[in-house]
Amino acid sequence: MEAQKVISPLWEFALDYYASDGIAQCLLALQDEDGYQVNVLILAVWLTSRGLKLHKLPEKEEQAGCWFNDVSVNIRALRKSVKPEGSEDGDLETLLANCYKKMLSAELAAEEIELMLLYQQHLQWSSPFNANEGVLARLTHNLSCCWHQMCASCMTSDDHALRQLTLLELSHSYLKSKRSL
Secondary structure, three states: OOOOOOOOHHHHHHHHHHOOOOHHHHHHHHHHHHOOOHHHHHHHHHHHHOOEEEOOOOOOOOHHHHHHHHHHHHHHHHHHHOOOOOOOOHHHHHHHHHHHHHHHHHHHHHHHHHHHHHHHHHHHOEEEOOOOOOHHHHHHHHHHHHHHHHOOOOOOOHHHHHHHHHHHHHHHHHHHHHOOO
8 A cells, every 4th residue: 555645835835945046055054054953944934924923943842843853863963974975995985875865865754754743733833923014024033033042052153144144035035936925
């Protein structure tokens, strides 16, 4: 029996948003350099597109937080540990490349589950925005909520701030292009 594909609106949004010019690079820089959770940043932008105000992030003990900490982080670390590094042994390099691709696929599957958990729980962390607030104000609020709660202990540098502003600008352009608000 073939498994039925379950797709959440947040997953569909994430695929389109992540594929937009500059978004993936910016999100990965915020993840790798500053420790942000990409899927929670995507959730913040998606909530903005739905007119919902983020008022708190998922706790580590909630389903999405547990999944991220117990599964997603570990799969990502494993994937990075098997990344081919230019070994002189061509056979080993091929095997490492194949393993890396499989780990990347597993990481993507884990992120899809994480996004489903975030989707299922998003009403616990959000409420409707005031109708008078513009897209940029809504987006700034939702992303700021993430920036303050996810990385309260981050050392703020010019590079850190630039990555945040870049994501704000790219996300605002994306939402305007989709005319979702």
